[in-house]
Amino acid sequence: MIRILLTGGAGQVGWELRRALAIFGYVVAPTRELLDLASADSIIAAVNSVRPNMIVNAAAYTAVDRAESEPELAMQVNGGAPRILAEQAALHGAALIHYSTDYVFDGRKEQPYREEDLTAPINTYGRTKLAGEHGVAGSGAAHLIFRTSWVYGPRGHNFLLTMLKLGRERKEIKVVNDQFGAPTSARLIAEATAGVVAKTLSDGKLDLNALRNASGLYHLTASGHTTWHGFAQAILLGKSGMAKVLPIPTSAYPTPARRPQNSLLDNAKLERQFGFELPDWKVGLELCLEEVGER
Ligand SMILES: NC(=O)c1ccc[n+]([C@@H]2O[C@H](COP(=O)([O-])OP(=O)(O)OC[C@H]3O[C@@H](n4cnc5c(N)ncnc54)[C@H](OP(=O)(O)O)[C@@H]3O)[C@@H](O)[C@H]2O)c1
Numbered sequence: 650m651i652r653i654l655l656t657g658g659a660g661q662v663g664w665e666l667r668r669a670l671a672i673f674g675y676v677v678a679p680t681r682e683l684l685d686l687a688s689a690d691s692i693i694a695a696v697n698s699v700r701p702n703m704i705v706n707a708a709a710y711t712a713v714d715r716a717e718s719e720p721e722l723a724m725q726v727n728g729g730a731p732r733i734l735a736e737q738a739a740l741h742g743a744a745l746i747h748y749s750t751d752y753v754f755d756g757r758k759e760q761p762y763r764e765e766d767l768t769a770p771i772n773t774y775g776r777t778k779l780a781g782e783h784g785v786a787g788s789g790a791a792h793l794i795f796r797t798s799w800v801y802g803p804r805g806h807n808f809l810l811t812m813l814k815l816g817r818e819r820k821e822i823k824v825v826n827d828q829f830g831a832p833t834s835a836r837l838i839a840e841a842t843a844g845v846v847a848k849t850l851s852d853g854k855l856d857l858n859a860l861r862n863a864s865g866l867y868h869l870t871a872s873g874h875t876t877w878h879g880f881a882q883a884i885l886l887g888k889s890g891m892a893k894v895l896p897i898p899t900s901a902y903p904t905p906a907r908r909p910q911n912s913l914l915d916n917a918k919l920e921r922q923f924g925f926e927l928p929d930w931k932v933g934l935e936l937c938l939e940e941v942g943e944r
Pocket residue numbers: 656657658659660661662663680681684685686687706707708709710711726748749750751778796797798799800801805806835
């Protein structure tokens with residue numbers, strides 16, 4: 650049995666992690682009131698009180714457009730807090746699992762991005778998440794950083810739930826068709842995380858050396874690829890009375906934060922290291938649509 654301190658337990662990925670990690674021991678998932686990532690004191694107090702073997706940081710400042718006008722707060726939560734969590738993990742002999750994003754890249758590469766590709770974020774959120782990666786990597790803690798993309802699930806704020814709502818309300822929805830990525834369900838991220846955790850246990854206890862040996866950065870997304878337009882079409886596929894999904898270029902949908910054109914991540918390193926095959930994005934989509942009662 651291990652003790653896991655989970656941040657962001659009310660978020661998309663965090664909620665799924667509460668379910669997926671429960672088999673390993675005690676999962677303590679304080680609310681933001683009890684563990685505020687914008688406060689170093691709050692982070693240190695929570696770690697001291699839980700005394701975890703593993704910290705799983707699923708919390709983040711994820712409002713990509715709002716981050717352009719709140720860069721300090723976004724940097725505290727996404728850049729500063731992961732470093733403090735990692736330092737605390739190192740201090741307590743715990744491991745850290747942290748999540749990052751395809752937005753650390755500029756999206757100009759024509760192939761899926763690999764872990765060692767040059768980072769060059771084009772928005773504030775991406776810059777803050779990259780700072781978080783650096784803080785974790787430089788902490789000396791045994792750590793795993795999973796970069797993922799286009800996250801959705803049955804709860805929270807996400808593209809799938811927005812499309813289902815707009816699909817009912819409108820006759821037409823215009824969706825960008827020149828950004829490429831792999832929609833990844835929060836459930837897949839949590840289940841893959843649990844699969845990795847299982848491989849770092851020995852007799853039910855955390856094998857810190859095994860985790861230290863595997864430490865580093867991994868891309869973790871569903872397989873395959875589509876555009877936001879293709880994703881929207883797949884969400885509304887076969888449902889009568891729903892809006893028509895029309896393709897538009899990014900230039901017709903200006904947002905405060907720029908998005909990378911290519912968000913595709915290459916999962917080969919994760920699959921090789923942990924022996925997984927990550928399913929196509931449509932598999933996760935069907936499961937999620939069933940879960941929200943839309944199939
Ligand atoms: N969403 C995406 O498309 C996407 C894409 C790539 C990578 N990621 C990464 O994947 C991870 C999980 O994202 P997600 O989509 O599950 O996020 P989410 O649904 O937006 O949930 C974020 C969680 O973080 C918590 N949080 C925010 N600020 C906090 C603070 N100051 N102190 C404590 N908790 C705080 C939120 O708490 P409240 O419930 O109180 O608001 C919420 O529970 C993040 O690292 C994110 O950067 C996400």
